[in-house]
Amino acid sequence: MGEAPAFCFDNLQNGFGLKPKGLETSADVGDKTFVIGGADNDSTSYIGVKIYDKSTGKWVIPTVLGTKPKASKGHSAILLNEDRIMIIIRGSTPDDCIWFLEVDxxxxxxQRKILGTEVVAWSRGVRGDAEKPVVISGPSGVGKGTLINMLMKEFPSMFGFSVSHTTRAPRGNEKNGVHYHFADRSVMEKDIKDGKFLEFASVHGNLYGTSIEAVEAVADSGKRCILDIDVQGARSVRASSLDAIFIFICPPTMRELEERLRARGTETEEQILKRLRNAEAEIEQGKSSGIFDHILYNDNLEECYENLKELLGLNGSAPTNHKPSPKGIDLPLNHSVSKIDNKILINCETLELEKASKNLIALDVSSLKGGAPGRTRGLNVYALDSFSDGLNEKLS
Incomplete structure (x- = not known):
């Protein structure tokens, strides 16, 4: 067990023949040196990234994807492996101090292949795990909305909806951040280009979409996110980095679906026929495309709901508490960092963490999940009195 080098804001020893300026740090990955810090190319409010290619002797400004960490009073950079660098922000808030810069x-x-340029991506680190989001699709009139409402009613503290984005203007009493995130078209188009949306579509000249941040925000609140989207949207989500469960709700027959649509009495004959044509295409894609993990037939609502609960692990005694929101890490302004195996050791001069006075914090990164352009979850945090504690005192 050997100690790997840590690249710190106050005492950088990189051995690269390069001398980062001011609050910059660097890490070597293959024939590239990633220099982190200073001003972002687009703004002085965020931490910038540039790359020195040792094979060509030239500097490269990469395309930076994901939500960027804000500029800080300094940071430490620790190379975890050949594909990502952990960034520990100095003087940041507890829920905003651990970030990952994905480089390979x-x-x-x-994204590098798609964009044809050098790419890096940011991902915020979060303690603990989150339940997989649930993507539910099905043709109009199949009853998926009713099934979702039944879930929300029986388990109100366990499930939550992501709030979609749109470029259209608010209607009536619609509130920003509640009914939709109302966005300028230029901003939303840029975020789509930057890979911040799981799925999007243009409807009657306006953009609608589900952002990765909206889904992650539900998980941050300790709830499991439900996405009620069409098959095309589910296809986009399946192709994304989001690890979700995909469920397709299917009618027993097309005749039964037609009867349900007509029974609603809310649409014209032309609209009903159009929905039926769309439904046939969606059912064919839902069954044969390989997008969905499970297909449920809603020929009996109560039976279908029980099957849905079974798929989600809710067929036993109903849990009484939802998963707690992930806690941040309260770091002091002055600290130093080192790495031993899969653990990052943060040496603190003074620390009040969970009302316990400790000299060291250990971050276990052996079970990381997720990643850019969303959160990196699975961080385990321990408080230690010394290096000899064996890294076995886990904070709850």
């Missing part, structure tokens, strides 16, 4: 992950490789 699967997501970064895919």
């Amino acid at each position: 992950t699967k997501y970064v490789k895919e």
